[in-house]
Amino acid sequence: MKQASVVGIVGVCVLAAAGCGGGSTDPASPTTEPAQVQQATSGADMVGDASEPVNQIVATAIDDLQSYWAQEFPALYGSDYAPVSGGFYAVVPSSGELPPCASSPDDIAGNAFYCPGEDVVAWDSEGLLPDLRERFGDFVIPVVMAHEWGHAIQARAKFEGMTVTSEIQADCFAGAWAAHAVDDASNFDPSPAELDSALAGFLFLRDEPGSAADDPSAHGSGFDRVSAFQDGFDGGPEKCKPYVDGSPQVLELPFSSAADASRGGDAPLEQIIEGVPKDLEDYWAALYPELSGQPWTPLKPFVAFDPANAPDCGGSSVADYSLFYCVPDDYVGFDAVDAMPQFYQQGGDFAVAALIATQYGLAGLSHLGIDADDQDASLQGDCMAGGWTASVLLQNRPTSGYTLSPGDLDEAIGALLLFRGSGDEDRQGSGFIRVEAFRHGVLDGAEACI
Secondary structure (H helix, E strand, O other): OEEOOOOOOOOEEEEOOOOOOOOOOOEOOOOOOOOOOOOOOOOOOEEOOOOOHHHHHHHHHHHHHHHHHHHHHHHHHOOOOOOOOOOEEEEOHHHOOOOOOOOOHHHOOOOEEEEOOOOEEEEEOOOHHHHHHHHHOOOHHHHHHHHHHHHHHHHHHOOOOOHHHHHHHHHHHHHHHHHHHHHOOOOOOOOHHHHHHHHHHHHHOOOOOOOOOOOOOOOOOHHHHHHHHHHHHHHOHHHHOOOEOOEOOOOOOOOOOHHHHHOOOOOOHHHHHHHHHHHHHHHHHHHHHHHHOOOOOOOOOOEEEOHHHOOEEOOEEOOOOOEEEEOOOOEEEEEOOOHHHHHHHHHOHHHHHHHHHHHHHHHHHHHOOOOOOOHHHHHHHHHHHHHHHHHHHHOOOOOOOEEOOOOHHHHHHHHHHHEOOOOHHHHHOOHHHHHHHHHHHHHHOHHHHO
């Protein structure tokens, strides 16, 4: 972000008098052990080395997707589903062999695609899928295949629209299938952590920050793609069918200046740590009277500390915590020596800003008389952070000097997905539902969080 611009991810903790579990500064790691999948029953007509581990997962996904859409397509579109039948191509780009619809190895290297003219699905089994599996775990592979199947469904439904609309609708269809994998009899049974890691893969596959939504090659920002995936996950394919150009609206943002673009939209960490708490105070001074009818009482000055010289909260040391709201002493504190520089380096400036905003959200709830130390309140705090982000995006406070830069929304959801303390999932919720809460605040405003 930048100031006149602003604003991740963490092991965070609400500290009540009795304290709570320690917060780690390590990002959550994707599961890379072999997925708990059943062998595909019908098998896929695969061109390529079907014995490769990633291709075995793909084959199982193909079997499951064909079965899923055979049930869902008739209810959605009123006609029978025609299985994808042109072939499935596991491509090794360095071999020089090409699938249909590709004219050079560059067309498939680092890529996966559905070709409607030939009704085929092809993927880079040498680079893309092994890399995604290493970064984000096994379940990201069937999610990628589910996205490509979304395009196959569009071909059968004769969908028309901009490229970005087509892409986010395919993401929505992928989310609908993922909910089936989680909830129903399926060849896959992903854990919440595996789902978080797969969803983080959408950030890796996003458009370059600063891309225009009407670019013919646009796929959507990470925020757009995750939003569409969660639409389908929560609402099923029925939620995805009405997608048309402009609805849902995509939120890809341009850089505001050449200087902003040259630094990738990131402000210095020191500027974030100094300025974001002040902007959050400004935000809550405007919001709190609307929620309570009472004036906002400012928090005590935020505490950026060195773990070697950590402050107290209600008489207890906070040396083991990265970021927290201290209930009895009414302040937000964070490790400015180890944790925040790590979050900034790995997540970007808005990762840091959004994480701080979640703790101010908990402080606001506490001021409203809501117990801030349970999962429901933690999710409300994430939602409130989304409400503050919306205020920055809309620039509806003349007293704020911040604006969002391209990629900031993606940095925020990446933080919520990938950075948490050990044992925090039970108290804070999975990254998936934290992102849902944050999105709710961005799209619907802080009043919707209460």
